[in-house]
Amino acid sequence: MDLLNSEHYLRxxxxxxxxxxxxxxxxxxxxxxxxxxxxxxxxxxxFIIGENGTxxxxxxxxxxxxxxxxxxxxxxxxxxxxxxxxxxxxxxIRLIKGAKKPRDGFFLRAxxxxxxxxxxxxxxxxxxxxxxxxxxxSHGEAFFATFxxxxxxxxxxxxxxxxxxxxxxxxxxxxxRINDLVKLxxxxxxxxxxxxxxxxxxxxxxxxxxxxxxxxxxxxxxxxIVMKRFINDRKKMLEVLLE
Numbered sequence: 001m002d003l004l005n006s007e008h009y010l011r012x013x014x015x016x017x018x019x020x021x022x023x024x025x026x027x028x029x030x031x032x033x034x035x036x037x038x039x040x041x042x043x044x045x046x047f048i049i050g051e052n053g054t055x056x057x058x059x060x061x062x063x064x065x066x067x068x069x070x071x072x073x074x075x076x077x078x079x080x081x082x083x084x085x086x087x088x089x090x091x092x093i094r095l096i097k098g099a100k101k102p103r104d105g106f107f108l109r110a111x112x113x114x115x116x117x118x119x120x121x122x123x124x125x126x127x128x129x130x131x132x133x134x135x136x137x138s139h140g141e142a143f144f145a146t147f148x149x150x151x152x153x154x155x156x157x158x159x160x161x162x163x164x165x166x167x168x169x170x171x172x173x174x175x176x177r178i179n180d181l182v183k184l185x186x187x188x189x190x191x192x193x194x195x196x197x198x199x200x201x202x203x204x205x206x207x208x209x210x211x212x213x214x215x216x217x218x219x220x221x222x223x224x225i226v227m228k229r230f231i232n233d234r235k236k237m238l239e240v241l242l243e
Contacts, residue, residue, distance in 0.1 A: 007043050007098060007099075008041065008098035008187060009097065009098050009100060009101070009102045009155075009156040009187045010063075010098065010187065011040065011041065011096045011097065012038055012040040012041060013038070013039050013095055014037060014038050014093065014096065015033065015036050015037055015038075015039075016093065017037060020092055026087065027055060027088075028089075030054070031055075032050075032055040032213055033055060033059075033089070036213060039059075039206065040204075041187070041189060041204065042187075042202075042203060042204035043098075043187060044182045044186075044187060044202070045178065045187075045188045045190070045200055045203040046188065046189045046190070046203065046204045046205075046206065047190050047191075047192055047198045047200075047203055047206065048060060048189070048190070048191045048192075048206045048208065049191070049192060049198060049205060049207050049222075050207060050208030051208075051210075054208040054209065054210060056191045056208050057111075058089060059191075059208075060158060060191040061089075061090075061109070061160065062087065062090040062092075063093070063095075063158060063189065064107040064109075064158040066090040066093055066095050067095065067105070067107075067156065069158065072109065072112040072115050073106075073108055073109040073112055073116040074106065074119070076105060078116070078119060080115070082112070082115040102154055102155045102156045102186075102187070103154040103155065104152045104154055104155030104186075105156045105157065106146075106151060106157050106158070107158045107159075108143075108147070108160065108162055109160045110143075110160055110161040110162065110165070111160070111161075113139075113165075116134075117133075117134035117135050117142060118135070120134060121133050128149065128150055129146055129149050129150055130145035130146075130149040132145070138165075139164075140165040140166050140167060140170060142165075143162065143164075143165045144166065144170055144173070144174070147174060147177060148177060151177075152184075153181050153184025153185065153186055154184060154186065155181070155186050156186070156187050157181070157186060157187070157189075158190075159190040159191070159192075160190075160191045161191060161193065162174065162190065162192065162197075163192055163196070171194055171196040171197055172196060174197065175196070175199070175200055179200070193223065194223070195221070195223040195226075198218060198221060198223060205217070205218065205221060207220075207221060
């Protein structure tokens with residue numbers, strides 16, 4: 001598939017390397033940002049994966065902010081700020097957009113979801129999130145209620161570790177919901193550690209390591225390899241880990 005000529009809301013991003021005047025400061029000091037110039041997205045589902053600290057959430061956050069989402073999550077209409085913790089990376093990226101504009105969109109960020117739920121209560125808009133306060137539900141229920149009720153289709157959805165509060169069964173249900181929304185002309189960009197979610201068919205999987213960023217197949221991901229080894233030979237792996 002020629003990703004640049006497919007129907008996207010967000011086709012790719014360019015890192016404006018020539019504008020970076022502090023390469024030794026965070027986040028530009030992370031290896032992934034030193035040489036990265038262009039990153040292309042699938043018109044439907046793109047996963048960004050990698051070990052903790054490699055920069056995937058920082059990258060996703062910058063994309064969301066550059067698109068116009070609140071750094072702490074929500075739609076583009078949310079303007080609250082609890083604590084400014086985002087990096088300046090969004091000032092150094094250029095979004096390459098498609099011809100069509102989305103009618104819906106959401107930035108779901110696991111790290112600051114509590115703050116978002118509080119804002120939803122203060123604005124008295126819980127009816128758009130299933131009709132109950134998200135604070136009156138478990139963390140996982142609140143995540144899932146947001147995903148099932150607020151996402152309407154024809155949208156760009158940027159999700160940072162959405163599996164953080166979800167059981168394996170709810171992650172499978174999430175795959176089904178993603179597929180429903182894809183059929184409604186939606187595009188997802190998701191940073192995740194979940195070997196379940198990245199199994200979504202035909203997705204573009206971008207794997208970040210300490211010294212490289214590459215597009216990989218599902219079976220090439222560290223998530224799949226580690227989980228398969230553990231399930232296939234749990235006792236042996238535990239013996240090695242616990243000896």
